[in-house]
Amino acid sequence: MTHLVLALTAIALNTFSGTAAVLRWSVILPGMRRAGVPESWLVFPIGVLKLAGAAGIAVGLAVPVVGLAASIGLVLYFTCALYTHVRAGDYGAQFGLAFVFLGVAAANVALALT
Template sequence: MFIAYAVVAVLLALALSASALFTFTRNPQITGSMAKLGVPESWFPWLATAKAAGAIGLLVGLAVPALGAAAAIGVTLYFLGALVTHLRAKDYAVAPVVVLALLAAATLVLRIASA
């Protein structure tokens, strides 16, 4: 189970790192999407920091199981919040958010199963 956790955690950490970088650097595609959803621009640094912290937590969680589980919980909650934000804005193109939320939940299950 640990190998499965490691693979899923690293893939999710890469996705989170890229998303955090694009948010920090104000990539027009990312910031435009977030603005369309009604996310205030003042939240961008905080959301990018949350994604970066989740990525770091998942990677450190390879060695520290409790931190990996906590990071997986945080990332799952982050993407559930993103899903709610999309639905409240009546934006039903939620496939990427759902996939990432499920990937985060799978990471949590695998982290617990491999401990």
């Protein structure tokens, strides 16, 4: 049950975040600029990778190895996102959210391996 709740949380978070990136939601643009991320990256790779991760975790509810792979991919993605924010010296809200997203993805990996 815990894994299901965590998987659904990861799906919801990454679907929302990926959609916000693809739609270039104005709320996220200042944080992306502070981190030095080009706006042209919002659709691909940022939005597409988050949406693919969410879809992979959803498929993983039926095919666990796919969910594990998607969760590992999101761990890698959010590790790189945190590195980007640290390198730019940006410790704003999006930096904090990246930690939350990383934690959810990492917990999905841990539960998938148990």
